[in-house]
Amino acid sequence: MDLILYLLVVVVGFIAGFINTLAGSGSLLTLPVLIFMGLDAGVANGTNRIAILLQSIVGVGGFKQKKVFEWKDGLWLTIPSIIGVFFGSMMAVNLDAQLMNRIIGVLLVVMFLIILFKPEKWVNEHAGKVKSNPSTLSFIIFFAIGFYGGFIQVGVGFFLLTGLVLGAGYDLLKANAIKVFIVLVFTIVALGVFIYNKQVNFLLGFILGVGSMFGAWVATHIAVKRGVSFIRWFLLVAVLAFAVKMLFF
Numbered sequence: 001m002d003l004i005l006y007l008l009v010v011v012v013g014f015i016a017g018f019i020n021t022l023a024g025s026g027s028l029l030t031l032p033v034l035i036f037m038g039l040d041a042g043v044a045n046g047t048n049r050i051a052i053l054l055q056s057i058v059g060v061g062g063f064k065q066k067k068v069f070e071w072k073d074g075l076w077l078t079i080p081s082i083i084g085v086f087f088g089s090m091m092a093v094n095l096d097a098q099l100m101n102r103i104i105g106v107l108l109v110v111m112f113l114i115i116l117f118k119p120e121k122w123v124n125e126h127a128g129k130v131k132s133n134p135s136t137l138s139f140i141i142f143f144a145i146g147f148y149g150g151f152i153q154v155g156v157g158f159f160l161l162t163g164l165v166l167g168a169g170y171d172l173l174k175a176n177a178i179k180v181f182i183v184l185v186f187t188i189v190a191l192g193v194f195i196y197n198k199q200v201n202f203l204l205g206f207i208l209g210v211g212s213m214f215g216a217w218v219a220t221h222i223a224v225k226r227g228v229s230f231i232r233w234f235l236l237v238a239v240l241a242f243a244v245k246m247l248f249f
Contacts, residue, residue: 005037006207008033009033009034009037009204009207009208009211010207010208010210010211011211012029012030012033012208012211013030013051013207013208013209013210013211013212013214013215014211014212014214014215014218015029015211015215016029016030016051016055016208016211016212016215017051017055017058017059017211017212017213017214017215017216017219018215018216018218018219019215019219019238020052020055020059020157020183020212020215020216020219021055021059021176021180021215021216021219021220022176022219022222022234022238026212026215027048027052027152027153027154027155028154028155028245030048030051030208030212031044031045031048031154033208034047034048034201034204034208037204039201039204042092042093042199043199043200043201045092045152045153045194045199046191046194046195046197046199046200047194047199047200047201047202047204047205047208048153048205048208049153049187049190049191049194049200049205050191050200050202050205050206050208050209051205051208051209051211051212052153052183052187052212053184053187053188053191053209054206054209054210054212054213055209055212055213055215055216056180056181056183056184056187056216057184057213058213058216058217058220059177059180059184059216059217059219059220060177060180060181060184062216062217062220062221063176063177063180063181063220064177066220068173068174068177069174069177069178069181071181073170073174073177073178073181074164074168074170074178074181074182077138077142077163077164077168077178077182078181078182078185078186079139080138080139080140080141080142080143080146081142081143081145081146081149081182081185081186082146082185082186082189083143083146084142084143084144084145084146084147084148084149084150084186085146085147085149085150085186085187085189085190086150086189086190086193087147087150088146088147088148088149088150088151088190089150089151089189089190089193089194090150090193091150091151092150092151092152092193092194093197102247105243105244105245105247105248106247109243109247112236112239112240112243116236137167138163138167138168141163141167142163142182145159145160145163146186149183149186149187149190150186150189150190150193153190156183157179157183158238158239160175160179160182160183161175161176161179164178164179180216
């Protein structure tokens with residue numbers, strides 16, 4: 001029975017790694033599974049970061065190998081994100097899950113409508129002018145995204161994609177790659193906080209991470225092969241499903 005459960009964790013990790021690399025919200029699958037395996041919500045939240053870290057390493061490597069982005073692309077955005085994720089992680093134990101679910105659900109409905117009715121923002125390979133220097137507004141936005149990512153992680157990819165495409169001017173393919181890079185950097189910080197507070201189960205985390213790495217590897221190849229149009233439609237479905245989950249279940 002234990003072997004079957006561990007295989008389930010690997011499979012869920014694969015699906016979550018695939019979803020997280022192309023869009024976000026894979027943690028909607030992994031957190032319930034970790035809780036089902038006997039972890040309390042706090043430890044599940046921390047343990048999930050191991051899988052996020054491993055899949056992000058694979059995702060960044062895959063996008064870099066395909067020459068989708070350079071290390072300097074969006075590097076300035078990691079600074080406010082790291083600051084935010086530190087404070088978010090420190091406050092994670094005080095999370096009011098029900099209220100947060102409702103707020104995130106409403107925000108994702110808005111994001112769904114933006115993606116649906118302004119597709120040119122997502123599919124145009126040269127969407128806007130990429131800003132080389134951070135503005136005060138972008139610093140605040142990515143600090144807030146980092147704070148939320150440190151707080152709960154679920155769906156943070158959606159917010160990063162929104163900020164990178166609509167705020168920083170990247171096309172969706174490059175934004176997706178930079179998103180994975182930012183998540184990699186701030187997950188290191190968040191995981192450190194959870195480890196310090198003894199809220200990580202390393203065994204389940206690494207088992208989940210094995211599946212997540214394979215899912216991320218498959219996703220990077222599909223993203224580059226199918227292009228931004230495929231990512232947009234995948235994102236639409238994922239955002240809508242996540243919003244329904246947050247608002248009604």
